[in-house]
Amino acid sequence: LATFAQIMLDVFRECDVVSRLGGDEFVAMLIDTDSEKVNAVLERFAAAVAKTNASMGKPFTIEYSAGVANFAYDTDKSIEDMLQEADAAMYKDKKGEAR
DSSP: HHHHHHHHHHHHHHTTTTEEEEEEEEEOOOOSHHHHHHHHHHHHHHHHHHHHHHHHHOOSOOOOOOOOOOOTTTOOOHHHHHHHHHHHHHHHHHHOOOO
């Protein structure tokens, strides 16, 4: 978990909010980012995870699922509602329906 968290901190920008929600769930909230920028960040993140997996020399690899939800800066949605939408997208990715 610590290695995964460090990868997140290394890949995401200082202005983004990166947090552990609990257990093995993490969230990154990106500010002023369109779909193209999100895809670029996710590609950098995947590359960083792959590089870490290749260099760890452990009998396991880090795997993850990602969910993306976009909101306008002036959304009326609560943080809980936004996280719920992203969580639903993550479960689609986990089932192989996205990404």
